[in-house]
Amino acid sequence: MHSVTVVSLGPGSREHLTLGVLDTIKTAKRLVLRTALTDAGKYLTEQGIAFTSLDSLHETA
Numbered sequence: 001m002h003s004v005t006v007v008s009l010g011p012g013s014r015e016h017l018t019l020g021v022l023d024t025i026k027t028a029k030r031l032v033l034r035t036a037l038t039d040a041g042k043y044l045t046e047q048g049i050a051f052t053s054l055d056s057l058h059e060t061a
Contacts, residue, residue: 005028007021007024009021009033009038009040010040012039012040013038013039014039014040014042014043025044025049030052031044031049031052032052032053033052034053034054034058035053035054035055035058036053036055037053041053
């Protein structure tokens with residue numbers, strides 16, 4: 001059985017990421033962000049945490 005865990009990146013800045021969210025993100029098999037166009041998205045990239053974003057889907061919808 002597969003599971004999906006949904007976590008909030010807060011209002012978008014790295015200062016609002018909780019330790020629990022970071023632990024969940026770091027252990028995720030696959031990470032999908034609604035948008036990478038936030039400070040939190042930039043932070044995850046800087047930390048080498050791979051993710052897919054839905055930015056292109058949002059732009060075309």
